[in-house]
Amino acid sequence: MNEDRNTTSRLLKGAAVLSLAAIVSKLLGTLQKIPLQNIGGDGVFGIYNTVYPFYTILLTLATAGFPTVVSKFVAERHALGEEAGKRAVLRIASVVMVALGAAGCLLMYFGAPLLAAWIGSSQLIPALRSAAPALLFVPLSASLRGYFQGLQNMTPTAVSQVTEQAVRVAVMIGLLFYFTGIGGSEAVIAGGALAGSAVGGAAGLAVMLLYWKGYRKRETTGRSGRKRGDSALAEVQPGPARDESVPALITVGKANADRGLIRELFRYAIPICLASLAIPLLNLVDTFTLPRLLNNGGDELRAMVEVGVYNRGIPLVQLVTMLASSLSVLFIPVLAEMNLRGDREGIAKQTGLALRWFWLIGLAASAGLALLAEPINVMLYEDNTGTGTFAWLAWTAAPGALVTITAALLQGLGVVRAPAVHLLAAAALKALLNALLVPRLGISGAAIAGIAAYAVAAALNLALLLRRAGLRPRLRDAAVRPAAAVLAMAAAVALLRLAGDAALPPGRLAALAESVLGVLLGAAVFAAAAVRLRLIGGAELAALPRVGPKLASALRKLRLLR
Structure with missing residues (x-):
């Protein structure tokens, strides 16, 4: 019973660590686009957002699915005490993923002119080549992450993900300042921004290798005591007669086992990979259509500016x-x-x-962002x-x-x-x-x-x-009542914007005030309307961690909640 409780506790803790790391990484990855546009401008922003989905596709092909499958196979062998089996999974997965990453890197680097021609803009060539080296580092990191996840140790994955993203953003911003400072073209500046992906990938791999080194050191130290105890016994035990054919049989058996493991890795990883490709493919549609559709007059840079504004x-x-x-x-x-x-x-x-x-x-x-589009912009x-x-x-x-x-x-x-x-x-x-x-x-x-x-x-x-x-x-619960809540929010935000435009001078600070106050007011009005219209029940609201009971109590006092 205690063992089951401990296992559950480890799983919950690991899930919390991974979730927090994923949120921090995604926040960094999303919010870094704002300084990218502010420093580089819409042209650089457009080039970056045109290339990045293609890089994501190649990265997904090289890595998606494999960490999950590696963790599954490692967990199974760990439960059976098969140390050699765990290492074989990591070894083979690493070889496969590094090979896929290298193929993607070569395709992206040497195929950059052809890819840029397919997309419809030669401005993309430096950016495509700058992002390519990241594919040499990230796949190996992914295999190591899968190994530690199979041991229910989520910390290395979390630390390496956050490190990779933080270094990527820091290098990107540094190179943006450098290339804009020396008067680089939009294509060169965007290439510098995407070079951060390679440096971030190398940093993430370095973190995983440090964790791996520490893990191997502990494993070696743990085994050394057992080996000393076993050695004396080995000295008095008669060994089997030497068979010269054994090494050849072991080699053949190992090769067959490796091929079988590779087949199993792909059998489990390919469905996950295909599912992971769906959303990047949706973004890739814009990569391969927008530059060409917007480039009617032959001005490639102008088309990239339009793509930047779109993003x-x-x-x-x-x-x-x-x-x-x-x-x-x-x-x-x-x-x-x-x-x-x-x-x-x-x-x-x-x-x-x-x-x-x-x-x-x-x-x-959606309604809030649409209503506040201008001040947020x-x-x-x-x-x-x-x-x-x-x-x-x-x-x-x-x-x-x-x-x-x-x-x-x-x-x-x-x-x-x-x-x-x-x-x-x-x-x-x-x-x-x-x-x-x-x-x-x-x-x-x-x-x-x-x-x-x-x-x-x-x-x-x-x-x-x-x-x-x-x-x-019911249509009333799914559409009519939510629409009424949106209308209440829209009315409140519209009045705020009218008051803000009348009282504040135009500029970025006024837009900041209008955006922040609009978000707060809109969220409060929508939540109150949702509660009043019984879209959200009192029990559901009170079940929210920490803030739920206090919020429910306050709304009851205001007679907005029953």
Whole structure:
């Protein structure tokens, strides 16, 4: 019993460590785009955001799935006490991943001119080549992370992830200042920014190698005592007669075992990898369509500036989906356990609760970002260029949050492939709509295409999930009441903006005040309206950690909550 409790405690602690590291890493990765645009400008911002999805695709192909599979195989061999088996898994996985990473690096570096021609802009060549070396470091880090995760030691993964991201951002900002200071072109400055990925990858690998060195040292020290005890016994035990054919048999057996392990690694890793490719593929659609569609007059740099303006709103939308992604994983083990027990009532209750909360969070975020698009744009990027596109992009947060939570809930119910297929269909729709809308509407057309693509993926996931969970939501609860809460928030924020525009002089500080106050007021009004309209129950609100009981008590005193 104590052993089970200790195991559960280690798992919960490890999950908390990994979740915190993932949130910090994603925050750094998302927010670093703001100084990137501020220092480098929209042209550099456009080049960076055009190249980065392609780099992400190659990184996903080289690493996604393998850490999870390595951790699984290592955990199995660790439970059986097979030390040699654990090391064989790490050795083979490392060789495979380093080979894949090296292939990706060579493809990205030497194929940069051809890739830039396919995308439609020669401005991308320095950036593609600068990002390529990262693929030499990150795959080996991923295999080592999988090894330690298999031992239920999540700290090395967490520390290396945060170190990698922090070093990447620091180097990126330093090189941005350096190249802008010497008057480098937009292509060169963007290349410097992406060089941070390689330095960050090397730093993350260095951290993992330090943990590995310490682990091997402890293992060697632990075994040395046992070896001294065994050596005396070995001296008095008669050994078997020497068979010269044994080394050859061992070599053949080892080669066969290695090939079998490689097959098993790929058999488990490929489905995970394909599922992980879905969202990067959606972003890759813009990489391969926008530069060419926007480059009607032959001005490649101008097209990159437009791509940069288009990407202004994406970091904030990604913060919403990042929050949804971090919280959604909590539902997977709960639903998996209920599904195993056949608890249909519990599945329906948990699914309905998760869908309602994430729909409300996504809807409030989309409406709030759209209403405050202009002051947020000025606050973060100094001017209001592309505010209309920013507002359109904001409306991808709501369907994006639904895509994230529905995919997690389906995974908890054992449905893994369907969400990936739905996102692939969404990517195809995004490409088609980009081709139809961008020539007519410019970058706003790409934003509208994104709303449609995410909405289709969310609708497909939702239809399958409702059928599996046996849910039939009412239109009043799913649409009418949330719309009323959004209207209340919109009215409050609109009045605040009118008052702010009348009382404050135009500028970045005024935009900062208007944005912060607008977010706070909008969130408070939306939450109060949601409670008043019974979209959120008192028991649900009180169940929130720490702040929930106090908030519920305060709302009851104001007679907003029963």
